[in-house]
Amino acid sequence: MASNRPAPEAPFVPSQRDSETFGYGEYRTDEGPWTEWNPTEESLRPVRGRHRVAKQRGGLARSSTVLGVGVIAAVGAGGMASANTGKPPLSISMPDLPSVGSLLSDDDTPEVTATALSTVGTTSAQTKQSGSDAGEVLRSRILAQAEQQQDQIESKAAADAAAAAEKQAAAAKKKAEEEAQAKAAAAKKEAEEEAERKAEAARLAELARQYTLPTSSYTITGTFGQAGSLWSSGYHTGLDFAAPTGTLIKAIHSGTITEAGWAGAYGYRTILTLDDGTELWFCHQSSISVSVGQKVSTGDVIGRVGATGNVTGAHLHLEVHPDGADTGIDPMSWLRSKGLNP
Known part of the structure; x- marks a missing residue:
């Protein structure tokens, strides 16, 4: 004042x-x-000091x-x-x-x-009315704020649930795609393998028409690599077809006769050289039906089963020498590679 x-x-x-x-x-x-x-x-x-009121x-x-x-x-x-x-x-x-x-x-x-x-x-009525109105406004404001917060919580929960569902759906879709790709790859691989098997079977069938077994009515009595004192090298170097003496021996494939005659422990032997240079040795024959330089075709008779040379019984001893090498390979595997099953 x-x-x-x-x-x-x-x-x-x-x-x-x-x-x-x-x-x-x-x-x-x-x-x-x-x-x-x-x-x-x-x-x-x-006036200094305390102020005075008149x-x-x-x-x-x-x-x-x-x-x-x-x-x-x-x-x-x-x-x-x-x-x-x-x-x-x-x-x-x-x-x-x-x-x-x-x-x-x-x-x-x-x-x-x-x-x-x-x-x-x-007035007291006005004061009461004013306080009531202000309280109602504050109450409405609090309720609105609480409702807004609840809406935000529900919206966030809904968004989180939607995101989780979307993520789960994406994972399921990815898994389904991976499974489908795996199945497709397996089916493709199986189809390719089946195609390869069919192609190989067709090739072998075609080869089977070009190749034939050397004799008939036989029994396999000795296989390649078999060890024993009966063989000078210490192991068997060919494949033995035991059959009665005189059983026909046929040309396995078309080629040229490069040797026909006596060969010591092999008895009477005929060598048929194929076009790729592979030599086929037919040993222990009782007789030879071809001569050197003669061209033969698949299935032509080239001799007969016998027991000449170092033997214990009548049989055909067959050896396979790729490119005319001194050391031969397993005749069983070679025949199978040509579509034949001895």
Whole structure:
């Protein structure tokens, strides 16, 4: 509150005093005597220290100041009451003073009836209604916020579930594709193998028409690589077809007769050289039906089974020498490679 400088008192001039003083019915002793007042620099100097408020006549002005402060307090109290939205508005009141003006004014100041500061400018019904409305607004706001948060939680859960389902579907799709690819690859491999088997069977069938077994009505009695003292090398170097003496011996494939005659331990031997240089030796024959340089075809008779040379019985001893090499290979495997099954 701003402070006012004390009002200077006017000098008393007896000749100028009116018999009737303003505002009073009679002469007041505290109004005189008056002396002449001339303002100077010293008298106009501001009062230092504690500010003093000039005493004013009449209690109405002081009561109005207090009333203004009460209105501000009441408005503030009303605002605090309305902000309390969780509970019914709480009425904040000040003790009703019988006469606020009489406490601040002189004895002859007209009496001013004070009103409760908490009820200035508003009614209890308005205060209650204002607090209820503010509480409802806050309640609605809290509910809306809670609903929004719940919606966000549900939206996130739905998004997570959708992402998980999409991921699971992608994994299942990938697995199905991999399984389908594996099945396709296996089927393709099986088809290729089947095609290879068929091609090989067709090739062997074609070779079988070009190749034939050397004799018939036989029994395999000795295989290639078989160890024993009966053979000078210590192991068997060919394939033995045991058959009765005189059984026909046939050309396994077309070629040229490069040798026909006696060959020591091999008895009578015929060598048939094929077009690729492979030599086929037919040994222990009882007789030879071809001569050197003769061209023969598959199935042509070239001699007969016998027991000549180093033998224990009548049989055909067959050897296979690729490119005319001194050391032969397994005749059983070679015949099978040509589509034949001894």
